[in-house]
Amino acid sequence: MITRDIDTFAAFAREASADFGPATARAAFLVAPDGFALAEQSAQDNAYMAEAAAFDASRASAQHRDLQRAISAVLPTICFAGDPVTPDALFPNNVFGTAAGRVVIGRMRHPVRQREATRADIRSFFREVLGRQEIDLSTQPHACELTGALVIDRARGLGFCGLSERCDEEGARLMHEALGLRATLLFELAPGEYHTNVVLAVLAGRAAVICPRGFADPAIPAAIADLYAPHAAVCDDAEHAAFVGNCIALSADTVWMSANAGVALSDAHRRQLAAAGFAVETVGLEAIEAAGGSLRCCIGEMY
Numbered sequence: 001m002i003t004r005d006i007d008t009f010a011a012f013a014r015e016a017s018a019d020f021g022p023a024t025a026r027a028a029f030l031v032a033p034d035g036f037a038l039a040e041q042s043a044q045d046n047a048y049m050a051e052a053a054a055f056d057a058s059r060a061s062a063q064h065r066d067l068q069r070a071i072s073a074v075l076p077t078i079c080f081a082g083d084p085v086t087p088d089a090l091f092p093n094n095v096f097g098t099a100a101g102r103v104v105i106g107r108m109r110h111p112v113r114q115r116e117a118t119r120a121d122i123r124s125f126f127r128e129v130l131g132r133q134e135i136d137l138s139t140q141p142h143a144c145e146l147t148g149a150l151v152i153d154r155a156r157g158l159g160f161c162g163l164s165e166r167c168d169e170e171g172a173r174l175m176h177e178a179l180g181l182r183a184t185l186l187f188e189l190a191p192g193e194y195h196t197n198v199v200l201a202v203l204a205g206r207a208a209v210i211c212p213r214g215f216a217d218p219a220i221p222a223a224i225a226d227l228y229a230p231h232a233a234v235c236d237d238a239e240h241a242a243f244v245g246n247c248i249a250l251s252a253d254t255v256w257m258s259a260n261a262g263v264a265l266s267d268a269h270r271r272q273l274a275a276a277g278f279a280v281e282t283v284g285l286e287a288i289e290a291a292g293g294s295l296r297c298c299i300g301e302m303y
Contacts, residue, residue: 001182003183016157017156021154022303024154024251026075027077028299028300028301029078031080032064033082033089033288035086036090036288041112045164048292055287055290055291064288067285088112088116089116091293091298092298093147093296094146094147095146096146096300097178097301101133103130105135106175107140107144107171109166117136137171142170143165143168144168144172144175148166148196149163149167149195157182159181160202161184161187161196162187162200163186185220199215201249202228203249206228207231207249207272208232208233211244231272232272239261239265243257243289246295246296254281256283257280258286259282260289261282
């Protein structure tokens, strides 16, 4: 089922069993920020990006290594080399997504990011080394920036897809089918928002972090919060701006976010996550956040 009707989706979601698959990834992959710099095409519709002068390639590289080292304590994490001609490649979850036995290649909006989908080494790793079926959406005309646009409850097979210039309705349908989801809710992001995973996280199928200002229709975040109540942290504007919504559960008991997000996270929301069984772990990513994404954007998940 793929629908814009929140009531229909919510009724289905409440009855969906948590038996679709593992709630968190088995492993993770990163792409190094080699050539880290302002990607002017991406800046056209990413209001979170800083000016070119704020980009510090050396610091971004060091923080990216810190990120790999930190999350490797929770699950196996590999890192592919970057490429200076693809300055946004450190956000690989937009281009490469996985489900059981499959790897999906997304279709990026901007040409500078479309280059990332041609990476023969990453494709070969999934196809030849891991033996996964490749589903290539990169050559069709509809933008579908995978788990940037589509937040997934992996335990229940539910998708939450925000439509913007980075993902249209047909792109959402293609992702829904490629990932074999049970149900996907479509909704418009608020003007100025580019990816759903900046304003929504579903954590191991049992909690949600929601930034209501990122949704065009306030009924949508309210309904999502109701689905995950009492473990729905509804963020204020300061938390939203600090990328609290761009967090990820990498195990049943940890949620990861940037150090800036950790500082902005309210005590009440920290207690709420603790009540859901999550300890909050943070990594300093200030340099990387200049590129308009944060911790979750850096992590490709292997299911």
